[in-house]
Amino acid sequence: MNLHLTDEQQMIQAMAREFAGQHIKPIAAEIDRDARFPHETVKRMGELGLLGIAVPEQWGGSGADTVCYVLALEEIARACASHAVVMSVNNSLYCEPVLKYGTDAQRRRFLTPVASGHALGCFALTEPEAGSDARNQHTLARRDGDDWVLTGRKLFISTGREASFALVFAQTDQAKAHRGITAFVVEKGTRGFSVSRTEDKLGIRASDTAELVFEECRVPDAHRLGPEGMGFKIALSTLDGGRVGIAAQAVGIAAGAYERAVAYARERKAFGVPIGEHQMVQWMLADMTTAIDGARLLTLRAATLKDAGRPFTREAAMAKLFAAEMAMKVTTDAVQVHGGYGFIKDYEVERYFRDAKITAIYEGTSQIQKLVIAREVLGA
Numbered sequence: 336m337n338l339h340l341t342d343e344q345q346m347i348q349a350m351a352r353e354f355a356g357q358h359i360k361p362i363a364a365e366i367d368r369d370a371r372f373p374h375e376t377v378k379r380m381g382e383l384g385l386l387g388i389a390v391p392e393q394w395g396g397s398g399a400d401t402v403c404y405v406l407a408l409e410e411i412a413r414a415c416a417s418h419a420v421v422m423s424v425n426n427s428l429y430c431e432p433v434l435k436y437g438t439d440a441q442r443r444r445f446l447t448p449v450a451s452g453h454a455l456g457c458f459a460l461t462e463p464e465a466g467s468d469a470r471n472q473h474t475l476a477r478r479d480g481d482d483w484v485l486t487g488r489k490l491f492i493s494t495g496r497e498a499s500f501a502l503v504f505a506q507t508d509q510a511k512a513h514r515g516i517t518a519f520v521v522e523k524g525t526r527g528f529s530v531s532r533t534e535d536k537l538g539i540r541a542s543d544t545a546e547l548v549f550e551e552c553r554v555p556d557a558h559r560l561g562p563e564g565m566g567f568k569i570a571l572s573t574l575d576g577g578r579v580g581i582a583a584q585a586v587g588i589a590a591g592a593y594e595r596a597v598a599y600a601r602e603r604k605a606f607g608v609p610i611g612e613h614q615m616v617q618w619m620l621a622d623m624t625t626a627i628d629g630a631r632l633l634t635l636r637a638a639t640l641k642d643a644g645r646p647f648t649r650e651a652a653m654a655k656l657f658a659a660e661m662a663m664k665v666t667t668d669a670v671q672v673h674g675g676y677g678f679i680k681d682y683e684v685e686r687y688f689r690d691a692k693i694t695a696i697y698e699g700t701s702q703i704q705k706l707v708i709a710r711e712v713l714g715a
């Protein structure tokens with residue numbers, strides 16, 4: 336693995352860092368408190384090309400690589416995890432599969448507006464009874480002439496309320512179990528498609544997490560993404576890429592909390608000296624920065640393999656597992672370094688602590704990542 340970033344990678348990283356520092360960081364606490372979706376800054380992310388980083392320019396994207404994507408995503412998450420999840424879902428879970436499995440006509444209609452940031456996309460796989468057991472899909476799509484008629488509910492859909500396009504997975508042939516699942520793109524405004532509720536959450540509060548309902552929702556066959564019965568493979572291969580993004584988000588969350596801990600350790604005095612001069616605090620900071628770098632390297636390895644067109648399922652799961660657990664530990668320690676001040680809202684580390692938790696849950700829990708890794712190791 337090449338540890339030297341190319342000029343383009345450094346440029347995109349620096350651009351994302353500058354944008355996040357100037358425009359996202361100042362509003363992060365407020366939008367978290369108000370659980371307010373940041374329309375203006377998300378729009379600007381689109382203008383900067385951050386919402387379709389790895390999509391070719393021909394389809395409205397930036398034409399960069401996955402390494403650029405994870406570097407930029409880390410920078411955004413360092414300022415605000417809510418912006419990061421919007422970016423991650425748009426890039427990994429919507430643009431990527433539409434680019435990979437879509438026809439040119441589908442790319443023109445469903446990808447270009449989203450990759451260019453004029454609209455947002457979401458990924459509707461999870462259902463009330465299909466979380467970790469993703470194959471247990473109850474949403475049905477019935478063939479009717481040239482159309483499909485969708486009926487069912489999708490739960491915990493990130494960007495579900497804001498997205499103009501949803502990639503929806505539905506059972507088209509129940510007899511074939513997971514080989515009877517098919518993917519569809521459904522546009523907002525389609526009759527029978529509605530958002531029934533949004534969740535009040537512990538973290539990533541400025542992003543929206545919605546329940547989508549499909550009631551006799553009719554879409555033409557031209558909205559089917561990939562062959563009939565390919566939906567589950569599309570979902571799982573998409574999640575491989577998504578997990579690299581969530582690993583980057585976790586690294587960014589941890590890095591943001593760590594930076595605050597370092598600054599506080601320099602300024603806060605106890606027993607007559609800055610607390611950073613106490614060995615117990617030094618050890619915590621040393622462990623934190625080492626763990627962050629470890630997770631960052633695992634993330635870059637998975638991204639590099641993906642860019643090289645090599646298998647990366649195991650590496651993506653390892654990166655996400657390690658980064659998510661690391662983010663929880665580092666943000667916990669960042670609160671600890673702040674003592675009582677870490678427990679109150681003024682110092683912001685409590686937001687990082689709350690935001691970190693979701694990285695060990697969505698796009699496959701840490702337990703599911705272990706299952707994926709173990710299966711790869713054992714060849715099962």
Ligand code: CAA
Pocket residue numbers: 420424428458460461466467468469470491492493513514567568569571572573574575648696697698699700703706707
């Ligand atoms: N890529 C492509 N195909 C894959 C694959 C992959 N990484 N992994 C497995 N497959 C294929 C298999 O080859 C198999 O194909 P055949 O039937 O043709 O042989 C098929 O998929 C089924 O594979 P498994 O038998 O391994 O499937 P399983 O039912 O045992 O499930 C699992 C495996 C790992 C548990 C999977 O269900 C999983 O990842 N669960 C977690 C779901 C998840 O991550 N949900 C996230 C929701 S989205 C989200 O969170 C977004 C957000 O909010 C930000």
